[in-house]
Each structure stands twice: as structure tokens, then as C-alpha cells.
Amino acid sequence: MELTRETAARFAQAALGHVAREYPHKLDHVMDGDADVRPPRELHPVFFGSFDWHSCVHGWWTLLTLRRLFPDMAEAARITDLAESTFTAEKLAVELAYAQRPSARGFERPYGWGWLLYLHHEAARHDEKWAERVEPLARHFADRFKAYLTVLTYPVFVGTHYNTAFALTLARQWANKRDPELRDAIDAWSTRAFASRTDYRGWEPGGDEFLSPVLSAALLLRHTLPHAQFAPWFAALVLDNGWLATLDPASVSDRSDGKIAHLDGLNLSRAWALREIVPTLSHAEDRALLQQKAAAHLEAALPHVTGDYMGEHWLASFALLALLASE
Template sequence: MELTEKIARGFARIALGHVSQEYPRKLDHVMNADADVLPPRVLHPCFFGSFDWHSCVHGWWTLLTLRRLYPDMPAAAQIGELAETTLSEDKLAAELDYLSRPGSAGFERPYGWAWLLYLHLEAVRHEDQAWGQRLEPLARAFAKRLESYLAILTYPIRTGTHFNSAFALTLAVEWADQFDPDLAETVRGTAKRWFGEDRGCQAWEPGGDEFLSPALSVALLMQKSLPADMFAGWFGAFLPDLSNSQPATLFKPATVSDRSDGKVAHLDGLNLSRAWAWREIGQAVPEHAVLAERLAKTHLDAAMPHVAGDYAGEHWLASFALLALMGSSQ
């Protein structure tokens, strides 16, 4: 399955339907007084939709990416108009000001940070607009936080949820390669320190509410962190029994029992993020390319019919489906 304009139109419709939908809303917000009890649109004038802040950020990444890839599709003009009013200087300044609030040090760490960097990286590709320039101060603020966080995070967080260290660094290093070479070096050095000696991964997954593969998230980060020949050797030791269909857990898509439950619905995201990881890894390790593409397709086939539907998944799944379908070359 590949990205087509028909699929892109569907994803654009989904994202346009939720990035400006304020409620229901789940806040990551520390309140220090009654005055801090404020509605989402006041706290986050740019990213108040999509149920939570990080989903709104990567909803915007989805929209801008689709506008770039399909500039002539009907929704492209609507995306541009909405982005111009949403990603304005004053609203982005308010998002930046929020970070100075007492109790905001851990706000959206590290998942939301990484997605904001990824959004900025996409925004600068739209050379006909000022969105990238406007987003840069916020991106650099999160990059600074990430650098400080890595200095104190002795051990990686491997759980396949928003706290996953490897996934955040995978997105962040792409931004850092263009905007902060020192941070890029720090990310790659941290990846090697944390995961360089990983061997014989058992892949005890999925957890009941995981949307990321702990195993493949590490592999994908190492693919971004090591030269191609070194990665092939590392990957062979990390998953030495792939030719024997082991570990079996990575070969079988997760079963989603109730898509109205926001946590259980995470498992559709797991299938999509696995598909993305398998495709990326397969391009980097030719001897596993056929297997990796087959596994990517198997996981895509399990999840794609459910990208739209219940809002528990609809407010975020299209972003992961887009990652899986578009490939790193786009």
C-alpha cells in the first residue's frame, strides 16, 4: 500500500476535522491557583484541538505534509488558510510563553517536544509561507529542553507510549541535523550509549496500551544514528532470528478489542508505527528488505481500515498512517 491522492484527501479531511475541535480535551496542565483554570483555547491558542496538545501538533504536521505532497488537492487551499490564522506570531508567542509557567518543565516531555520539532521541520519546507520562521522560536525552546533532559536521563524509557525515549529522539535527530548539529551529535551519542550493546531482543510486546514498538523504536533510532554498515551489524545482533520468524510478537499485528477505549485504541497505532519502522529498517538492511516490506504491509492492512471512526483513534491515527505510507524519501 502506498500513499495516493485519494488517501491523502481522506487524511486531510480527518485532520481538518479535529485540529480546531476544542472538546473533548485532555490537558497536561499544572494548576497553581484558581486563575490557572482556563479553557484550552486560552492556554494553547495554536494547539487547542485534537483532544490533546501533542495530537494537535502532529495533526498540523499531517496537514502541512499533505499540502506539500499534494498542492493541487482540493483541501490544500483550506489547509493553507487555516495554517495562516493558526500559526500566527501572536498565537505561537503565547505557546512559547506557556513554557515559562511554574510547573511546565515536564510539559509534553518528550513526545510533544519531538513532534513540535518535526512540525517545524515540515513547516520550513513551505517556502511560500512564513510558518517555519514563526515556529522556530518554539522549536528551539523545546530543543533546549531536550538537550537538558538528555543530560539528566541516565536510563532510556523503553515503554511503547508517549514516554518512549527512542521514538522522540528519532524525530528530533532529523530536526537537529538541519537546525542544531550539536544536538544531533548529542542524540546520536546518547542512542549509542543507551542501545549500542543491545543484543538478542526478546520483544515482549505489545503492552496493553502501547502505540509504539519498544523493540522497533530502538532499531529505528539506531538506524538514524549509525553508519549503514555498522547498523547492519548491530541490527543482526539485536534481532538475530528474524529468518526464523522470531521474535514472533513482531510478526503478528496487535488485536484491538475496543476502539472506543482510548488506551486500547493505541494498538491500532502500534500496528501503524511498526509498519513505518519495518519499512525504514528494510531500506537500511537489504537482506531483510522483502521480509520487512511484507511485515509492513501486514501491519498496515490490519490498521488502515480503522484510521477513521471513533474519535478515540481518529484524532491521531492518520499521522502514524502517513509516516508508514510516505517513506523517508518524502
């Protein structure tokens, strides 16, 4: 269960084929007047591809991550050239102006916000000026997160784009050394929202979910709680009641259906969460259970990351998260 050069090339080829592909496209767009009836490439000159804005953002995260890990693969030069023509100050200024519109207050909240911060986190690992150019947009969404957490009374548990915990997990990685105020706000909010919860018995998977509500929350608290506190909390949440022992990979009936294809993402995001949590657990049998469940979920999904555009335009990002997770 490692990221090989062959797999990296397959993921890179898929992402290169969609981050600059404008159509088909699903907009998250509030129109204030006739002038706002415009094509994706004008509204979002950087993130107009990959079927929707957020998928384009994390498609770019995938490409930059693969470029860093495999700088000598043939696709790395193509990634560099496309990034140079895409991450320009002029194009990113248009993206920022769009996000600053009063009617865009809820634009891509919170999923796209989290991925944009995570993209900036990765761009900062490269020598080019991409991170410098993306930073104003990242700072905008960081400020949006701070304001959002002051009014978000309850977490959103649904296993799709509105899930609170998933977005905060990505945002916290960005904020850890860049924005202590946001990091502390995430930690405080997450503790209030999740630390007292126990004995999970939710019904999952949902028919078109790509996130596990409980494992997304657990992954967030894996980063926000000390290990000595997290391990017993996690045990009381999903181990002691036997829930995790019964967790099997989701079955995907139709990968040409964009919603049903979400279930491949669920298998990958579960594997990511489980692999990240393993090092925090003290009991060997618990670690072995999580490793076995993560492997089963990865094996169920990895062959289907590419093949149909409805999954191919986004699944590589989730496969990469799982493959690069801590072990």
C-alpha cells in the first residue's frame, strides 16, 4: 500500500487531463444580475476545470504533491509548465475578487475552503512563486473560517462537501504554523463539538457519501487532542462497542453516476483516517484492526480511481491522502 512511480504517473495523467478541462462543469454560483451569467473560465480563470471549483483545487494539490514526490517523472515537466501559466497574479486576483463578493459568503463553504488552504500548504513546498501568489486567496479563506466558527453552533455531520470535520482537518494543517489564531479556534471548536461524544451507532454509509461522519471527526481530534486523551476517546467512540470491527468497504453499483461514485471516495477517505489514527493507539490488537480495515478499503477503491470521468476528476486526491497517511 505504497505510492509507486507507476501509480503516481497514472494519477498525474488523470489530473492533467481535467484541471484545464472546462466542460462539463457544475457551478457554485450566485448571480446578482445578468452580467454574472458567464462561463467558468471567466468566473474562475485558475480553477475552472475538473467539473467543479473544489475538485479543480484539489486536482492541483494532487499535481503539485506528485511533482514534489516524483520530480523526475515525465509528467512533472508538464505540471510545471501548466502551473506557471495558471498560477499567475492576474488570474488569482480574479479568483480573490470573486470570493470577496458579498453574495459569495457561502461559496464552497467549507470543503473548498479547506482544500484551498491545503493547496497553498503544498505550494509552499515548491521553489516557484506559486505559494506567494496563492497566499492572498488562502488568507481570505482563513479569515472566512474564523468568522464561520463563531456562528457555527453545531457541526455538520453529513458525509459530503458540507462536513465540518473534514474541512477543518485540512485547514488546521495549513494554520498550524501560519495562523495560530485559526489553529486555536479550530482546536477549541472541535473540542466543544466532538470531545464529549461516545458510543457511535450511526447508520453509514449514506447512499452518496464520500466521508464517514465519525471517522472524519476522529481524524480531526487525532490532531487536536493529546494522544493520551485521544486514544481512550477513540476506543469509547468506535472500538469498545464493536462498530469498527463490523466496518466493511462500501459497494459501488454504478461508477458513471457521479453521486454513486462518491462511495469509492468513501472507501479512500476511511482508509486515510484509519491509517492516520493507527500511530496514536497503544494496543497492538487495535492497531492491527485499523490496519486491516484500512487495507481492505484501499484495495476496494484503488483500481477504480481512473476509468470514468465522474470519479476520475477527483478520486486521485483521496487516494493520495490515503497512500501518504502515517503508518
